[in-house]
Amino acid sequence: MAISxxxxxxxxxxxxxxxxxxxxxxxxxxxxxxxxxxxxxGNPLLEPPAEFRAELARLAADKTPNTHRYMPNGxxxxxxASVAEALAEESGVPVTGAEILMTVxxxxxxxxxxxxxxxxxxxxxxxxxxxxEYPFYIQHQTGVAKTAACDDNWLPDxxxxxxxxGPRTRALIINSPNxxxxxxxxxxxxxxxxxxxxxxxxxxxxxxxxxxxxPYRKLIYSDQPYPFIFNHHPRSxxxxxxxxxxxxxxxxxxxxxxxxxxxxxxxxxxxxxxxxRTLGFVNAPAxxxxxxxxxxxxxxxxxxxxxxxxxxxxxLIDIGYECVKxxxxxxxxxxxxxxxxxxxxxxxxxxxxxxxxxxGFGTPGYFRASYCVDDWVIEGSIAGFRKVFEQANS
Amino acid sequence: MAISxxxxxxxxxxxxxxxxxxxxxxxxxxxxxxxxxxxxxGNPLLEPPAEFRAELARLAADKTPNTHRYMPNGxxxxxxASVAEALAEESGVPVTGAEILMTVxxxxxxxxxxxxxxxxxxxxxxxxxxxxEYPFYIQHQTGVAKTAACDDNWLPDxxxxxxxxGPRTRALIINSPNxxxxxxxxxxxxxxxxxxxxxxxxxxxxxxxxxxxxPYRKLIYSDQPYPFIFNHHPRSxxxxxxxxxxxxxxxxxxxxxxxxxxxxxxxxxxxxxxxxRTLGFVNAPAxxxxxxxxxxxxxxxxxxxxxxxxxxxxxLIDIGYECVKxxxxxxxxxxxxxxxxxxxxxxxxxxxxxxxxxxGFGTPGYFRASYCVDDWVIEGSIAGFRKVFEQANS
Numbered sequence: 001m002a003i004s005x006x007x008x009x010x011x012x013x014x015x016x017x018x019x020x021x022x023x024x025x026x027x028x029x030x031x032x033x034x035x036x037x038x039x040x041x042g043n044p045l046l047e048p049p050a051e052f053r054a055e056l057a058r059l060a061a062d063k064t065p066n067t068h069r070y071m072p073n074g075x076x077x078x079x080x081a082s083v084a085e086a087l088a089e090e091s092g093v094p095v096t097g098a099e100i101l102m103t104v105x106x107x108x109x110x111x112x113x114x115x116x117x118x119x120x121x122x123x124x125x126x127x128x129x130x131x132x133e134y135p136f137y138i139q140h141q142t143g144v145a146k147t148a149a150c151d152d153n154w155l156p157d158x159x160x161x162x163x164x165x166g167p168r169t170r171a172l173i174i175n176s177p178n179x180x181x182x183x184x185x186x187x188x189x190x191x192x193x194x195x196x197x198x199x200x201x202x203x204x205x206x207x208x209x210x211x212x213x214x215p216y217r218k219l220i221y222s223d224q225p226y227p228f229i230f231n232h233h234p235r236s237x238x239x240x241x242x243x244x245x246x247x248x249x250x251x252x253x254x255x256x257x258x259x260x261x262x263x264x265x266x267x268x269x270x271x272x273x274x275x276x277r278t279l280g281f282v283n284a285p286a287x288x289x290x291x292x293x294x295x296x297x298x299x300x301x302x303x304x305x306x307x308x309x310x311x312x313x314x315x316l317i318d319i320g321y322e323c324v325k326x327x328x329x330x331x332x333x334x335x336x337x338x339x340x341x342x343x344x345x346x347x348x349x350x351x352x353x354x355x356x357x358x359x360g361f362g363t364p365g366y367f368r369a370s371y372c373v374d375d376w377v378i379e380g381s382i383a384g385f386r387k388v389f390e391q392a393n394s
Numbered sequence: 395m396a397i398s399x400x401x402x403x404x405x406x407x408x409x410x411x412x413x414x415x416x417x418x419x420x421x422x423x424x425x426x427x428x429x430x431x432x433x434x435x436g437n438p439l440l441e442p443p444a445e446f447r448a449e450l451a452r453l454a455a456d457k458t459p460n461t462h463r464y465m466p467n468g469x470x471x472x473x474x475a476s477v478a479e480a481l482a483e484e485s486g487v488p489v490t491g492a493e494i495l496m497t498v499x500x501x502x503x504x505x506x507x508x509x510x511x512x513x514x515x516x517x518x519x520x521x522x523x524x525x526x527e528y529p530f531y532i533q534h535q536t537g538v539a540k541t542a543a544c545d546d547n548w549l550p551d552x553x554x555x556x557x558x559x560g561p562r563t564r565a566l567i568i569n570s571p572n573x574x575x576x577x578x579x580x581x582x583x584x585x586x587x588x589x590x591x592x593x594x595x596x597x598x599x600x601x602x603x604x605x606x607x608x609p610y611r612k613l614i615y616s617d618q619p620y621p622f623i624f625n626h627h628p629r630s631x632x633x634x635x636x637x638x639x640x641x642x643x644x645x646x647x648x649x650x651x652x653x654x655x656x657x658x659x660x661x662x663x664x665x666x667x668x669x670x671r672t673l674g675f676v677n678a679p680a681x682x683x684x685x686x687x688x689x690x691x692x693x694x695x696x697x698x699x700x701x702x703x704x705x706x707x708x709x710l711i712d713i714g715y716e717c718v719k720x721x722x723x724x725x726x727x728x729x730x731x732x733x734x735x736x737x738x739x740x741x742x743x744x745x746x747x748x749x750x751x752x753x754g755f756g757t758p759g760y761f762r763a764s765y766c767v768d769d770w771v772i773e774g775s776i777a778g779f780r781k782v783f784e785q786a787n788s
Binding site for chain 2: 252
């Protein structure tokens, strides 16, 4: 077998995704696609906004030379400047183009960051529930994932965080609005995280990066301002993409932003520029860099996702599911009515409803349902959710 | 210092690139950009062909939904089918869409391949002179690079290759037309490589992949047909991009193709699909997938590169440089007139001519000059090439 042993093990760990995917295909074939209610995927539903279409049309007609060639690995300087200007306006922190690196989505950003700061066996802390791809990113970049817990409201448990940090901890990845919970970490949580990291740095004589994965930053359904990390820890990096806010998941366009007050930012940017190049990304796709530069303040129609949130969350609460109300992203993460979340997922499949078990997010006993789907999918799923809930409670 | 120690070491190894780059900036500032003759970069000069512009305009106006969302990690099925059809026609090998994975350029393809087949300490053989990024790709994917030599015509030395292969060898990367030599490996070389790999597999009881990095495959200035690898080793993978043939280096669009006769191709495709996802590429940029699907037979005007080849190669031979005539790509790789290639590069810099020392390609004593530049750059460099050559021979 020529396949990497390590990759085979990793694939085995995530083989439940494939089994679920295959189950979905079988159900569609057996019952018709219109009778299967698939809430398992995080594939942004909404088409890119009109501003994007206008930019794309403009760029397609633009004959400026040298726009499809290699540019500096960090991105076109004018694109970096535009992104910085919008982020500075949004965050109130004076980010400049020198602190921006355009990336192949947020996933590309995180791999680039991890490659730049990890040596073999270095540790990265995750807060469960976490996006299920993080452990693979960490392993690929030769690190070791450590897990800290969240409290009952899915907010960081600082005591748990502190005990997960050790002398080899190089980074903490947070993700707010969170996939899978939809919860937004408030300013107080970010501040407490920053303090915990500073204490740990002093205790161990190390430097620990706070990496904030923010692809859902503009998908927020409450009035609270989004708390940025930059004021709470000098070694902090924003990683994000336009997959969700501009509906461009397939285009692989995102960026990372360094903290202007990070004393190590110049060395870090050098390392990131080396890593994005040598990991094979080379640079973020040229045309998409130019397409998003001028529309940093545009988004898909967030109200549509909010209405879907209300529809699904409301229905689940009505049935009796326990669930922290999500204020962002496009997921709910309710408690499974039976302790075994994979068994619950199987029972739901029999009702032609597809969701993801909490084990996929490091948090068994729960499940994730995505509402980035057409309303008929949400509406059609409700009877199944009710039936399995009632079975569990009968 | 929060930067990975390993990355710092790697950056140090390639710090000459930065020094050269900085020297170039200083020279331009001191003497004016129009007086500096920069032959150091492999940034494709020619704009994408008219077919690309037409496709881009068509796609920008196309309102088909779901085209910017996530698609299967391997790419849009219809794009994979189109690419396969064109490759089958070109190679005479019945490749199908199931054997194609759309990638973030050839660099993304190679990292994805290496991640899928390497465990820590596994070895990958390179034929020197080789593209200077390969060692970083191999190291990032936890492998160890081993080097075999080429002969005086820059063709693979099979004896050297066989002694570089050991029990932990998992792959050989070849690159034809070659960066930096411009040489095309003839069918006989590919056949001999295939036989050597088969012998080694039998000797060690292993499976060894032949990875053919072919971004210059359509930049060929002779009449000889391009020899494909698929008929010469069952475990073989083509990795390529449209950076050069369509002038889309910044767009990060390429593909890899598995050998239809590889008995392990299904498992390998599964592993590659996992790796492209979890390395953070996720998928090749969606719009560019669709843009290149229908123009697989189009290229930039190759005759322009051929004329530049003739101009630079002819001038260097006239002066007295020893150089294997390149039949493809857009580089010449002459012998340095003094043994120390970095000293030669410094002497050329004084004449405002920038080239890359052979050490950057694992082959000291030579230098690479790129002719993917405007003619005035080539023409302006000739006096400098002459002066330094005459100094060395006086």
